[in-house]
Amino acid sequence: MTELTLAKAVNSGLRRALADDDRVVLLGEDIGPLGGVFRVTDGLQRDFGTDRVMDMPLAESGIIGMAVGLAYRGFRPVCEIQFDGFIYPAFDQIVAQVAKLHYRTRGAVRMPITIRVPFGGGIGAVEHHSESPEAYFAHTAGLRVVTCSTPQDAHTMIRQAIACDDPVLFFEPKRRYWTKGEVDEDADFPFDRARVLLEGADVTIVAYGPLVATAIDAAIAAGDEGTSVEVIDLRSLSPLDLDTVEASVRKTGRLVITHEAAQFGGLGAEIAASITDRCFLYLEAAPARVTGFDTPYPSARAEEHFLPDLDRILDAVDRVLGRQNALTGWSAS
């Protein structure tokens, strides 16, 4: 066990993957001598060489397209997209090639490609550096989508993603890169299961990535006021571990989902719809969503007005508990 930041935990996971399997190669912009703009690949090119850790010309479609070719050849490419907002030039290669090639070839060609994406806001960045595009990929058949919220998960899950024979979008909560935690390199747990972080009886809060910490803060604050909140960290976004959420909601009868991505068509909608389908008779209230708004991500000094925070989550907890508040009139009446 060592204490590492989340960024360092990804770094050590990548290091282990490179050491354990010589088919693993890293591709990305500025991942070599610079070690990536977040230093997640720090030291890896020095230790594994320029053939294993390759600085790429500046084109995301090119990077993913080249990864497809390397995967054809039996490599396990790990691509870094520098920021969430720069994944879109590669969208075609991801959804029309990476996601579909195993299906297209009836299983003959595997695409064990990991696409690492620092995502989300809260770091006061300029446009295109704070986005949460996970729903696009979760809606795309053939891809797996995961995210982590702790250094331990970051380390273990990046290695699981690389070891997985399917393509994995690996979303790293960039505002938590500097969060520290114990990491056991030998720990292992199922790749696609959610985790109940806090047990509770009254309300279930489902979160992932950067908002897990916020959800825990909200649960503690609610606890101080006498409400017992269960917090679930989804970890895997496709597939979703709805069994775990279902079990929790059958117990609590109330569900709050939070993410930074826009509400409309976000993962919160899928979770709400699926859980309503599975737990209809157990629900005491409609699931509530606390999300980024249906606007582009705003400028740095406005992001506090956009991001879900403790107060907005608590407000939703109140609402699903049937306590009158400002938004009560807006939902079921």
Add this chain to the structure above:
Amino acid sequence: MTELTLAKAVNSGLRRALADDDRVVLLGEDIGPLGGVFRVTDGLQRDFGTDRVMDMPLAESGIIGMAVGLAYRGFRPVCEIQFDGFIYPAFDQIVAQVAKLHYRTRGAVRMPITIRVPFGGGIGAVEHHSESPEAYFAHTAGLRVVTCSTPQDAHTMIRQAIACDDPVLFFEPKRRYWTKGEVDEDADFPFDRARVLLEGADVTIVAYGPLVATAIDAAIAAGDEGTSVEVIDLRSLSPLDLDTVEASVRKTGRLVITHEAAQFGGLGAEIAASITDRCFLYLEAAPARVTGFDTPYPSARAEEHFLPDLDRILDAVDRVLGRQNALTGWSAS
């Protein structure tokens, strides 16, 4: 009133738009002498010239990026993407530029760009020619997303889309291109409102684009068996006219949503989640979704095993009515 196919109705709408406003320009691959692969732009280059109807070099990002520049200059570009599956190379220009420029410039720069996309399956096509990518765009703030199901709507809505000062994704249900119907060029109705096509008391079916006809068939079949089904054609997918759906569900208490796109993270999830939120106490059963599967679109001879059809919709109608069937055990128990 003239009787036109849906394809011809779009054509006549484009013709009117070109005639009424000389800032309207058409851009696309093969839209000139060929008239587009579906002949939707047939005759327009001949009549309006090569400056108004421009065959574009073969690059979707280039087409949309160029449209952005034309919009900057005060034009109203109408872009044709040849098939749904070929919109992805333009994804970055659409979500990072077209969708965000009005926001970025605090309203100084308008993006009255219409992006026409023949979409959906059912025509026995090869890969990439049968996709339903609407959820990606509906999840993107700054875009409007609409689709049509009749020649009249096709004609009126394409003109409304072009006249709209916001960017509009205009999805054309390609397997209904040859459907005929009366078209009144002077008809007008709100651009962003759903329409109740059939009134009913027991179950609400929400559909859009290609599946509207299927939903009506299902409603008629259900009617024959004594179930009164209300059918709503959404028409606008962003914004969704949830008021109309809500009013219907308050009456029927039961909701079935159908689309060809994958279920996971599709628009059905948003509709189910929003309506559950608005009508929680009115719902007799969890909303049911009848959709394409969470797989890539299959090969032509398998599409009948993939597409929602009358039987699968009726099965869902049974389910929300609480009639035991094969899937009963899968949802609320």
Add this chain to the structure above:
Amino acid sequence: MRTTVSDTRIEAELPSPPDELVQLLDPEGRRIEDPLYDPYVSDVSGEALLRLYEDLVVVRRIDVEATALQRQGQLGLWPPLLGQEAAQVGSALALRADDFIFSSYRENAVAYCRGVELPQLVEVWRGTAQSGWNPYAVNMATPQIVIGAQTLHAVGYAVGCRHDGVDTATITYFGDGATTQGDVNEAMVFAASFGAPVVFFCQNNQWAISEPVGLQAQRPIAERAPGFGIPSIRVDGNDVLAVLAATRRALDRAHRGDGPTFIEAVTYRMGPHTTSDDPSRYVDPLQREEWAAKDPIARVEAHLRDAGVLTDETAASVAATADEVAAAFRAGCLALPNPAPLSVFDHVYAEPHTGLARQRSQQEAYLRSVGELEGGAE
């Protein structure tokens, strides 16, 4: 003061027109000597050329049969290669067995030369599957429909070969229209940057559906690559010998570790874009006639007849062979099985996926309930 100065220097900065087309066999079937390219095909005359001729005839015959099958409703679509036989056969036969191919959708002659079985050529077009063969069985990826996407895959594969320390080359096929796509240009940057052992093989068939090549390129396509640092060759795409020689030269560079090469094979799409297309809306019949006079098979036939290698008898036997292949092709096509209902769920993922597994089980239960699965229904 803003003076306008004549632009001579700018014009001078444009590269000079590329060398005339590499051509070894002119449209009349005359052998043209070329000291640079002749050595690459010194093994191809007489009987060897006759075998090449047979390949050309057979792939055209398959193509005609496929069009007929489409017209009869047995294929959903077919993209004819009529006119492009030499470009495809010449380049395909230049490859080593271990060289890997990333093609577009029209390269059915390449696939045939690669040993793809006949019915597998049409699985995609019949709609029974999204691909016809196992890429690793013939070292050729299955057809790519998204224009240009495969060129990047080729670069990645080629870089992978270098990492593996093998001298395998990679070739990627694409059209004139594809040269506009960002992906193809990015592929050139990446290939040059990594010195990838890859051959860019552009069949300039003058059309991208209804769009003439002039909409995509203001200069001969072969002139584009040098600016990326990739040497290029412009070859008569209707001359099977020249194509073979040029491709061998480019592959030699790749096998030797000298990096990428770009080949523009100048040819003509004599048929429609696909069986769904209507070229009468945009093709000038005179242009088509001009190109008909440059037919890739006729010139080989003329040459072989002049050389006395091809007689009426051998010609008839070649035609008979072609007919046999066509018959086998047709039979194989018609025998392709339709996909089973639940097959749509197969191979989405390589490892178990809980969400999809549940959906599949639901659909299985539903199909059983309506009696659409064997062993089905309550």
Add this chain to the structure above:
Amino acid sequence: MRTTVSDTRIEAELPSPPDELVQLLDPEGRRIEDPLYDPYVSDVSGEALLRLYEDLVVVRRIDVEATALQRQGQLGLWPPLLGQEAAQVGSALALRADDFIFSSYRENAVAYCRGVELPQLVEVWRGTAQSGWNPYAVNMATPQIVIGAQTLHAVGYAVGCRHDGVDTATITYFGDGATTQGDVNEAMVFAASFGAPVVFFCQNNQWAISEPVGLQAQRPIAERAPGFGIPSIRVDGNDVLAVLAATRRALDRAHRGDGPTFIEAVTYRMGPHTTSDDPSRYVDPLQREEWAAKDPIARVEAHLRDAGVLTDETAASVAATADEVAAAFRAGCLALPNPAPLSVFDHVYAEPHTGLARQRSQQEAYLRSVGELEGGAE
């Protein structure tokens, strides 16, 4: 038989190296005569050159101030243009008022020359807005952060100008790294195809963050464009006179209707990529020193001093002006208002959007309930 032949002809097919850089003022400040480009700057000597000098000094001073503001926590980020002053000022001053600019994020000197007000230069970097100015007020789009995307916008705008029958030109700025992106290459195809009156202005500052230009381009960048049918010029980007002349020449072509031109301005990024960057991880200090000796301002200063136009006194007055501008810039920056809570909902759409309107009302009600809006709360 597969012979290996020496590759002389392929090598010969690479274009010859481009003309040496266009240079009118060498690093020592000596004026170099160039019969082709001299006429374009015959109006720029003495006082006129002194004004250019002042612009260079001022934009550097603003840049230094912005870096200081970032260090003090007043800006979230700043992309310094240190070393690129001549490339930006020289090209910006070549433009007519009606010419339209689509730039990247580093062109703050271009914006300054365009008349953008000082605080507007930093709104994006302070984080109070996603853009600083109304593009139509100064005929310059606000900074584009997605690498290369703006080049296509420029082509569209330029084609629109031609449709409108005006002779306005469009210029687009981008970096050496950007030349790899598909969009930039597509922009060249489209510009050439439509003969668009657009100038592609590439500031090759040798770096894309930590990646040297050699990763993006195997040949001088200016060699890329001719293969697309676009003539190109390679200019010393640290020579303000040469940049002015080259850009005027390119703009003349555009204004005359002669189509696109590509300019590679060879310069060097003397600072970090942005204030977040750490170039010590990748920049060779020797390389940086070499380029320091080619400073774009020093050479103008030397030239003006030799010519007796610049004295210690005028130099001091220029420096004082620069300090004044910097002080106004700082004050304006600090006075920028923070966005109001509900402003995140503004301008998403130009027309009413029912879904967003509802969400905004909900948030308004919520903010009132927690007392975070004026006039708020139960």
